[in-house]
Amino acid sequence: MSAGDYRKTSDLPGTLAVFPLPGALLFPRWPLPLNIFEPRYLNMVDDAMSGTRLIGMVQAMGGDKARPDLAMVGCAGRITSYSETDDGRYLITLTGIARFGIAQELHVMTPYRQVTPDWEPFAGDLVSATDVSLPSREKLLGALRAYVEINQMHADWSAVEEAPIETLVNALCSGCPFTTMEKQALIEAPTLKARAETLITLLKMDVPGNDAGGTMQ
Template sequence: MRISIFPLTGAMLYPGLRLPLHIFEPRYRAMVSDSLARDRQIGMIQPQRAEEGAPLYAVGCLGHIAEVEASPDGRYNILLEGVARFRIRRELTVQTPFRQVEADIIPDVDLEALSAIERALFEREAKAFADRHGYRVDWEEVTRLDDVALINGVAQIAPFDAASKQALLEADGLHARCDLLVQLMQFFGARDSDDGAATLQ
């Protein structure tokens, strides 16, 4: 399928989750206007480098504009709801100010619930990571989340480097993503919280 894309480092989206975005650049305002006139869909994906026209990572997430608020000056506040991951086939040559790609939808696999041992290990590592870095978490609320919402939700907001966040998005299945999250929390949790050099790149 043809997807209009919004390349943004660190802004991850997962199927079933939501991502609020403030759209102010003219090219992305044009993208949102175009999307609202068509299918209300845009693709979130990370660039490989922080520079104009940088190559894109191979996998992103298609989002549906669930809510939109337009400002008089042309800016938008939108709430993007994740639909499905996609894998880029090729970037298209287009006349629009925003980039577009041809991509294949990646079907969700392995969404079976975590085992009690997997869930307990994940929650233990998450608590240790949060304590180490001073994050305040409502753990009672966490225990009410189903496995998919918990693992994908943490993967979406985790404060890891871009390559690590990309690896989480590309992980196929809930069990693989959970395992990788545990490894990343152990790796980054072992570093001092002010150590900006921690990276898996």
């Protein structure tokens, strides 16, 4: 089954291997390159490649370093690129399919963790955003320009202005130095428009003299 063949939640598996990793955001239709070197996650990739090729990316939310607490919402991606290095690492790319809630974590014998995913709250991820659900590019660019200026950053504005809006939103969500909790808010935003509005709020937090000052809790 290819990435484009998941049309309804019943096409998705009832058990999902998860990779807890803070700060690594995966969204539907968004690629995430990963460098896999821990034995347990090499095992996870081997099993995924021989099965559904799906892995759930979930943010680690503190707790024990060897077994961190899991955020309750993650995003599943399909392995769409795979190579092995001479020193035994895997270089893979996940392409986001759909987000999921964690209904329960399973007691398993595998060295990696597995969950029962609840796909239903995010069934809309399997459908591309329509024009009416897209956020305002002008509003997003205004917040981004102020953020870039105050943080003395550089941006390729021609690329920013030409990028498809979903690509732009996901790139900014993934690339900006937000906290784990702030990034989780972006993952959990129900729609692309809501994700963009959350992103705009986060961008404005760093800009003096606006109404969005502070830190998200």
